[in-house]
Amino acid sequence: MKHVLTVAGSDSCGGAGIQADLKTFSALGTYGMSVITAVTAQNTTGVVMVREMDPEMVAAQINCIFEDIKVHAVKVGMVSSAEIITTIGNCLARHRAVNIVIDPVMVSKSRCNLLRPEACETLVKVLFPLATVVTPNIPEAEVIVGGTITTLEDMKGAAVEIYNKGAKNVIVKGGHMEGPAIDVLYDGKQFLQFSGERVATTNTHGTGCTFSSAIAAYLARGLTMTEAIEGAKKYIHRAIAHSFPIGRGVGPTNHFHELYEKAGLLD
Numbered sequence: 001m002k003h004v005l006t007v008a009g010s011d012s013c014g015g016a017g018i019q020a021d022l023k024t025f026s027a028l029g030t031y032g033m034s035v036i037t038a039v040t041a042q043n044t045t046g047v048v049m050v051r052e053m054d055p056e057m058v059a060a061q062i063n064c065i066f067e068d069i070k071v072h073a074v075k076v077g078m079v080s081s082a083e084i085i086t087t088i089g090n091c092l093a094r095h096r097a098v099n100i101v102i103d104p105v106m107v108s109k110s111r112c113n114l115l116r117p118e119a120c121e122t123l124v125k126v127l128f129p130l131a132t133v134v135t136p137n138i139p140e141a142e143v144i145v146g147g148t149i150t151t152l153e154d155m156k157g158a159a160v161e162i163y164n165k166g167a168k169n170v171i172v173k174g175g176h177m178e179g180p181a182i183d184v185l186y187d188g189k190q191f192l193q194f195s196g197e198r199v200a201t202t203n204t205h206g207t208g209c210t211f212s213s214a215i216a217a218y219l220a221r222g223l224t225m226t227e228a229i230e231g232a233k234k235y236i237h238r239a240i241a242h243s244f245p246i247g248r249g250v251g252p253t254n255h256f257h258e259l260y261e262k263a264g265l266l267d
């Protein structure tokens with residue numbers, strides 16, 4: 001059994017954040033552990049409140065895990081403030097964490113800030129050099145590189161710029177573009193494209209959290225970066241294809257589609 005840690009925020013409605021990460025780790029045959037950076041009160045229509053954890057408590061959670069359990073991969077999601085980011089960076093470096101997937105979560109689809117805008121620079125400076133892979137969506141990549149991304153060539157340019165900020169691999173996700181869902185990986189030498197048919201649904205809450213957690217789970221299981229992204233892409237595609245409405249807004253993806261299929265619970 002491989003052990004995967006998520007360092008992220010709690011999503012009360014269960015489709016994104018810590019909850020999505022733990023479901024993904026379990027669905028992909030790994031043991032999931034969590035460090036909570038913030039608690040959000042949110043549902044399918046939006047985020048109504050955010051409470052950050054004390055950085056000391058974030059450090060205590062990380063240290064407790066690393067001092068006792070082998071961690072085969074780490075996914076980092078919502079990190080909220082510069083103080084929390086610095087704490088996470090120090091702890092991951094001290095424990096020599098491996099297979100670090102940084103999802104630079106900034107704003108939810110419902111347009112709530114999940115990262116204080118002034119903390120973006122710290123996120124890039126402190127966490128990107130520790131990252132095995134960084135997984136920005138288009139709006140996040142635009143903030144990081146300070147430009148507009150509208151084409152595949154723009155995505156490639158952004159991936160190179162983000163790589164130059166210290167990450168070993170960068171995958172710019174194309175979920176926010178039109179047409180097929182194409183993600184672009186840059187590993188410092190070449191570009192690879194991962195393409196999936198776009199699923200026509202509004203139930204895409206937590207797609208980015210789920211995708212980055214799937215990459216972490218597959219890296220923990222010993223797959224190469226390319227294999228891990230291919231696996232994650234297939235997993236998120238099926239999770240979106242079998243997503244469902246649970247409230248009045250953007251519903252979650254179906255993390256356990258394979259299990260439900262075997263149980264005869266899918267349409």
Ligand SMILES: Nc1ncnc2c1ncn2[C@@H]1O[C@H](COP(=O)(O)OP(=O)(O)O)[C@@H](O)[C@H]1O
Nearest residue numbers: 137173174175176181197198199207208211236
């Ligand atoms: N409607 C969709 N159909 C198929 N794949 C999608 C769809 N929306 C997003 N994806 C894929 O889901 C993953 C997460 O991307 P994205 O939604 O852009 O992340 P985020 O939630 O961070 O905004 C990517 O692999 C992207 O290509």
Ligand SMILES: Cc1ncc(COP(=O)(O)OP(=O)(O)O)c(N)n1
Nearest residue numbers: 009016017108109205206207208209
């Ligand atoms: C607690 C928490 N973390 C992250 C997100 C954002 O999730 P993401 O997968 O990037 O996409 P949306 O949920 O915005 O669709 C979140 N909402 N909550």
